[in-house]
Amino acid sequence: MPTDQKNYKKVAYYPGCALEGTGHAYNRSTKAVGKKLGLDLVEVDNWNCCGAMEVKNVDPKIQTYLSSRVMSITANEMDMDVVMAPCNGCYHNLKKAEYELANDKESAEVVERLSKEAGHETYKAGQVETIHALDWIKHTIGEDGLRERVKNSLSGMKIANYYGCMYTRPRHIFPEKDAGPGSESTYRPHFMDDLLEAAGAENVEFPLKTACCGGAHTLSDSDMSTKLVLNILRAAEESDAEVIATECPTCHTGLEMHQIRAEKTLGVKTSVKILYFTQLLGLALGLKPRKVGIQENISSSTDFLKEKGLA
Amino acid sequence: MHTRSLHDIEKQLEELIAAPCAGFDAGDLLRMSEEVLEHWVQAHRQTPTQEKREGFRLLALHRQGAKDDPSFNACRETCRELVYHYNLITMEPDHPETQKRQRLMIMVANHLFLFVGGKLQVQELGDFCCASKPIRQSMDSRPTGTETTLESS
Numbered sequence: 001m002p003t004d005q006k007n008y009k010k011v012a013y014y015p016g017c018a019l020e021g022t023g024h025a026y027n028r029s030t031k032a033v034g035k036k037l038g039l040d041l042v043e044v045d046n047w048n049c050c051g052a053m054e055v056k057n058v059d060p061k062i063q064t065y066l067s068s069r070v071m072s073i074t075a076n077e078m079d080m081d082v083v084m085a086p087c088n089g090c091y092h093n094l095k096k097a098e099y100e101l102a103n104d105k106e107s108a109e110v111v112e113r114l115s116k117e118a119g120h121e122t123y124k125a126g127q128v129e130t131i132h133a134l135d136w137i138k139h140t141i142g143e144d145g146l147r148e149r150v151k152n153s154l155s156g157m158k159i160a161n162y163y164g165c166m167y168t169r170p171r172h173i174f175p176e177k178d179a180g181p182g183s184e185s186t187y188r189p190h191f192m193d194d195l196l197e198a199a200g201a202e203n204v205e206f207p208l209k210t211a212c213c214g215g216a217h218t219l220s221d222s223d224m225s226t227k228l229v230l231n232i233l234r235a236a237e238e239s240d241a242e243v244i245a246t247e248c249p250t251c252h253t254g255l256e257m258h259q260i261r262a263e264k265t266l267g268v269k270t271s272v273k274i275l276y277f278t279q280l281l282g283l284a285l286g287l288k289p290r291k292v293g294i295q296e297n298i299s300s301s302t303d304f305l306k307e308k309g310l311a
Numbered sequence: 312m313h314t315r316s317l318h319d320i321e322k323q324l325e326e327l328i329a330a331p332c333a334g335f336d337a338g339d340l341l342r343m344s345e346e347v348l349e350h351w352v353q354a355h356r357q358t359p360t361q362e363k364r365e366g367f368r369l370l371a372l373h374r375q376g377a378k379d380d381p382s383f384n385a386c387r388e389t390c391r392e393l394v395y396h397y398n399l400i401t402m403e404p405d406h407p408e409t410q411k412r413q414r415l416m417i418m419v420a421n422h423l424f425l426f427v428g429g430k431l432q433v434q435e436l437g438d439f440c441c442a443s444k445p446i447r448q449s450m451d452s453r454p455t456g457t458e459t460t461l462e463s464s
Contacts, residue, residue: 170381170384187388187391207415208389211388211422212385217429224425227425228426232422234328238411
């Protein structure tokens with residue numbers, strides 16, 4: 001089946017830790033958009049942390065196990081074969097675990113041993129397909145499907161689409177990307193651009209769409225994170241964007257927090273708005289701002305959305 | 312060929328961001344970005360390559376810098392965007408958007424500088440630049456003011 005004609009109408013939903021905390025607006029808007037589009041999200045039962053950065057740095061094989069447990073529950077307890085992870089970190093880690101289990105015997109042995117100790121079935125590579133929220137909407141609804149459903153066009157809104165660094169890297173764990181027509185590009189990703197354009201937005205040429213947001217430096221070197229974020233914000237404004245659309249809770253929170261910090265510590269004010277792509281799609285589909293968690297963002301965009309006739 | 316210090320590069324980038332049209336030179340900005348990567352390669356006790364990939368030394372240097380260090384690939388597209396903007400600016404100098412392209416190229420170069428500079432400062436942190444490893448602990452335990460500077464690596 002061509003990559004652009006998949007059907008993900010009912011998928012297991014793995015929100016991950018961030019979407020229950022700082023990224024709650026992403027959680028809320030993802031669920032609201034899914035409901036509006038008639039897509040069924042079934043939350044993974046008793047899910048655990050994907051291993052994030054912290055566990056991966058202590059012992060990558062433990063991270064592989066933790067991610068494999070999420071996929072094991074999806075396949076063996078929920079009898080589902082697709083899991084959707086909207087967070088770039090979770091998406092990346094599940095994909096990485098899939099790759100490790102398919103290609104590294106030692107990882108497979110560790111996962112088997114730990115799964116037995118934990119008392120659940122061992123996940124076997126290939127049982128589950130991990131997808132991102134962008135794949136979910138792009139492949140199931142598509143641009144034409146979105147155009148048909150748009151009630152409040154994003155027309156007149158200039159958007160810089162920001163994907164962050166984990167959605168496309170490392171390339172070898174994403175075999176479905178760079179796979180010809182209809183597939184996502186790791187060099188210049190475009191799924192978010194495609195969806196928001198279908199909702200009426202004008203995408204700007206944005207050269208830092210996969211650049212590092214400094215998220216991992218936030219605790220060890222906050223000043224560096226602020227400078228990296230400020231550079232992204234300025235580049236977006238230089239590209240004439242009014243909004244930066246995000247699809248990762250770490251990037252999103254970092255952009256919002258360091259936008260404020262840049263003004264306080266460096267005296268540089270930027271006014272570009274930062275919104276999840278699911279919030280923008282939800283508004284375009286006719287959902288009210290509260291339904292997509294606009295009030296949960298750190299920065300207020302209410303006046304801007306009113307100006308655009310979306311609030 | 313002389314390699315500017317990271318301090319000088321930072322200063323020059325700040326000046327360019329403040330006044331992008333004054334003294335903009337796409338070739339020099341590309342060279343400056345190569346020098347940023349030279350610092351990274353030299354910090355790993357290697358000799359910066361003089362080879363080119365796809366016609367650009369910057370891309371060869373990135374490849375050299377990313378060998379055995381997957382986290383360094385987080386600046387792969389930044390390098391490619393620099394090359395892309397260099398081509399746009401030099402091949403279409405009279406294009407109506409040239410000034411905008413120049414400003415964006417400066418910001419892409421600045422991002423590369425910030426990313427590499429940040430990684431150099433926390434060199435040998437975790438595989439994906441997060442979480443402390445012993446080397447960081449030993450760096451942090453040094454008396455204030457004795458940190459390893461980028462230039463001295």
